[in-house]
Amino acid sequence: xxxxxxxxxxxxxxxxxxxxxxxxxxxxxxxxxxxxxxxxxxxxxxxxxxxxxxxxxxxxxxxxxxxxxxxxxxxxxxxxxxxxxxxxxxxxxxxxxxxxxxxxxxxxxxxxxxxxxxxxxxxxxxxxxxxxxxxxxxxxxxxxxxxxxxxxxxxxxxxxxxxxxxxxxxxxxxxxxxxxxxxxxxxxxxxxxxxxxxxxxxxxxxxxxxxxxxxxxxxxxxxxxxxxxxxxxxxxxxxxxxxxxxxxxxxxxxxxxxxxxxxxxxxxxxxxxxxxxxxxxxxxxxxxxxxxxxxxxxxxxxxxxxxxxxxxxxxxxxxxxxxxxxxxxxxxxxxxxxxxxxxxxxxxxxxxxxxxxxxxxxxxxxxxxxxxxxxxxxxxxxxx
Amino acid sequence: xxxxxxxxxxxxxxxxxxxxxxxxxxxxxxxxxxxxxxxxxxxxxxxxxxxxxxxxxxxxxxxxxxxxxxxxxxxxxxxxxxxxxxxxxxxxxxxxxxxxxxxxxxxxxxxxxxxxxxxxxxxxxxxxxxxxxxxxxxxxxxxxxxxxxxxxxxxxxxxxxxxxxxxxxxxxxxxxxxxxxxxxxxxxxxxxxxxxxxxxxxxxxxxxxxx
Numbered sequence: 001x002x003x004x005x006x007x008x009x010x011x012x013x014x015x016x017x018x019x020x021x022x023x024x025x026x027x028x029x030x031x032x033x034x035x036x037x038x039x040x041x042x043x044x045x046x047x048x049x050x051x052x053x054x055x056x057x058x059x060x061x062x063x064x065x066x067x068x069x070x071x072x073x074x075x076x077x078x079x080x081x082x083x084x085x086x087x088x089x090x091x092x093x094x095x096x097x098x099x100x101x102x103x104x105x106x107x108x109x110x111x112x113x114x115x116x117x118x119x120x121x122x123x124x125x126x127x128x129x130x131x132x133x134x135x136x137x138x139x140x141x142x143x144x145x146x147x148x149x150x151x152x153x154x155x156x157x158x159x160x161x162x163x164x165x166x167x168x169x170x171x172x173x174x175x176x177x178x179x180x181x182x183x184x185x186x187x188x189x190x191x192x193x194x195x196x197x198x199x200x201x202x203x204x205x206x207x208x209x210x211x212x213x214x215x216x217x218x219x220x221x222x223x224x225x226x227x228x229x230x231x232x233x234x235x236x237x238x239x240x241x242x243x244x245x246x247x248x249x250x251x252x253x254x255x256x257x258x259x260x261x262x263x264x265x266x267x268x269x270x271x272x273x274x275x276x277x278x279x280x281x282x283x284x285x286x287x288x289x290x291x292x293x294x295x296x297x298x299x300x301x302x303x304x305x306x307x308x309x310x311x312x313x314x315x316x317x318x319x320x321x322x323x324x325x326x327x328x329x330x331x332x333x334x335x336x337x338x339x340x341x342x343x344x345x346x347x348x349x350x351x352x353x354x355x356x357x358x359x360x361x362x363x364x365x366x367x368x369x370x371x372x373x374x375x376x377x378x379x380x381x382x383x384x
Numbered sequence: 385x386x387x388x389x390x391x392x393x394x395x396x397x398x399x400x401x402x403x404x405x406x407x408x409x410x411x412x413x414x415x416x417x418x419x420x421x422x423x424x425x426x427x428x429x430x431x432x433x434x435x436x437x438x439x440x441x442x443x444x445x446x447x448x449x450x451x452x453x454x455x456x457x458x459x460x461x462x463x464x465x466x467x468x469x470x471x472x473x474x475x476x477x478x479x480x481x482x483x484x485x486x487x488x489x490x491x492x493x494x495x496x497x498x499x500x501x502x503x504x505x506x507x508x509x510x511x512x513x514x515x516x517x518x519x520x521x522x523x524x525x526x527x528x529x530x531x532x533x534x535x536x537x538x539x540x541x542x543x544x545x546x547x548x549x550x551x552x553x554x555x556x557x558x559x560x561x562x563x564x565x566x567x568x569x570x571x572x573x574x575x576x577x578x579x580x581x582x583x584x585x586x587x588x589x590x591x592x593x594x595x
Contacts, residue, residue: 143562145562146564149566157577157580161580161584179568182567182568182571182573183566183567183568183569184564184566184567185567186564187564
């Protein structure tokens with residue numbers, strides 16, 4: 001470790017103002033703070049003594065994502081050929097998923113460095129999370145150039161146009177996914193894309209439930225061979241990282257335990273999902289729409305709702321910032337997700353658009369929560 | 385004299401970049417979003433706007449001392465509406481296919497803020513020549529952005545420019561290649577994104593700051 005410090009100190013003068021690589025100071029700063037806690041101190045109050053900065057908290061998110069990532073790699077291999085052994089699953093899954101992650105990090109990283117150098121700010125480590133989240137919410141056979149196009153859009157339009165990390169209105173990884181979803185619908189929707197097996201089409205549980213008019217959705221899903229157990233473990237076709245609810249729960253424990261994700265958003269989302277799904281079930285007998293009859297538990301276990309709620313709805317930048325606002329924001333996302341899934345057959349999965357809509361409403365929710373709070377305090381004050 | 389000349393050229397060149405009606409003043413966005421899926425519609429729309437804007441600016445400037453200021457809006461609208469109906473009929477007569485694609489958007493030139501905006505802000509106070517130049521410059525500034533947006537959308541969304549295939553056939557997935565057209569560019573949000581990027585680029589180059 002001393003060697004690294006000595007090397008970094010040795011080259012530092014070149015990056016300081018006046019040095020020959022002055023323009024690339026953000027790069028030096030990035031490498032330096034990955035290895036060491038920066039020595040800069042806040043000049044004005046409040047002072048909080050804590051080793052955790054944005055870099056550390058983003059690394060915690062990465063660690064929380066690892067179970068879902070490894071299970072995702074395994075599941076991609078498993079879906080391609082269930083008969084092959086564990087090692088074979090990991091290898092064939094890795095061959096599909098690792099290039100996507102590399103492309104996402106490389107292309108996204110180039111944009112990130114470009115903007116950091118032009119705008120003379122530090123490289124924001126939030127990108128480490130965005131660059132990994134994006135491939136994890138894609139179908140496993142996504143062409144790599146589309147991954148590159150998607151992450152470019154997510155970083156530039158989703159984040160940099162509004163001023164970079166901390167100023168983004170929407171979650172950049174979801175903006176990237178929305179871009180490829182609408183730009184290349186053939187690669188993002190339909191049955192064949194969710195498995196590497198090619199001709200052997202593999203419908204996701206939600207697609208199965210949405211496929212037939214007049215029927216029992218839960219029955220359809222189980223007839224297609226998807227039991228609650230399999231959906232909970234994640235051995236079903238779906239996006240790379242989003243199938244396993246077990247891995248998502250592990251990630252949620254890490255995120256909530258380290259106070260990076262706020263539990264109110266997750267709880268609110270679950271309440272919204274269950275409430276809206278129960279309401280839909282009550283309406284089901286009066287309508288031919290099969291999706292209305294899908295039980296709340298199936299809504300939770302099938303598809304990417306859990307992954308999106310835990311890892312993307314809780315994004316501290318684009319979520320609501322007040323505690324009461326977080327509850328409302330979470331419930332809104334849960335309800336919207338069920339509404340999109342049930343009422344629009346073109347979108348079998350609703351969580352992406354639900355979170356993006358939730359992001360759009362978050363500032364307004366906070367605004368009204370704060371205004372109400374101020375009004376109540378004023379009334380209490382005037383009564384005295 | 386030289387000063388006056390420089391000013392005349394400025395009335396014409398200003399709207400092309402520095403005070404572009406779309407990117408700087410953000411006027412006339414509605415049609416810029418609607419008719420830019422293909423370049424041919426954008427070009428015809430530009431032609432129609434040149435006709436209406438030069439015509440309305442010239443006529444309004446010529447009548448500027450006769451129009452009572454209390455009823456000026458309705459007088460200007462009558463002039464503009466007349467010109468729009470004329471161009472609409474001309475398009476139907478000579479380029480029927482494109483006129484069908486443009487549908488109501490030619491008629492909607494009446495409500496294009498640029499036309500009434502230039503009549504009110506410029507033609508009412510300036511000579512006929514200056515007003516005609518101002519109308520021409522603003523219409524071309526509008527057209528420039530329209531054609532740029534349309535070129536980007538047609539290239540990315542359909543792989544063509546003015547209907548000519550640009551991206552070679554063998555690159556497409558259907559023919560064993562890997563390329564797929566970007567469907568988002570055909571949808572309205574594609575126009576918003578391209579237009580936003582153009583505004584960003586132009587304002588960065590000009591150093592324009594929102595007040």
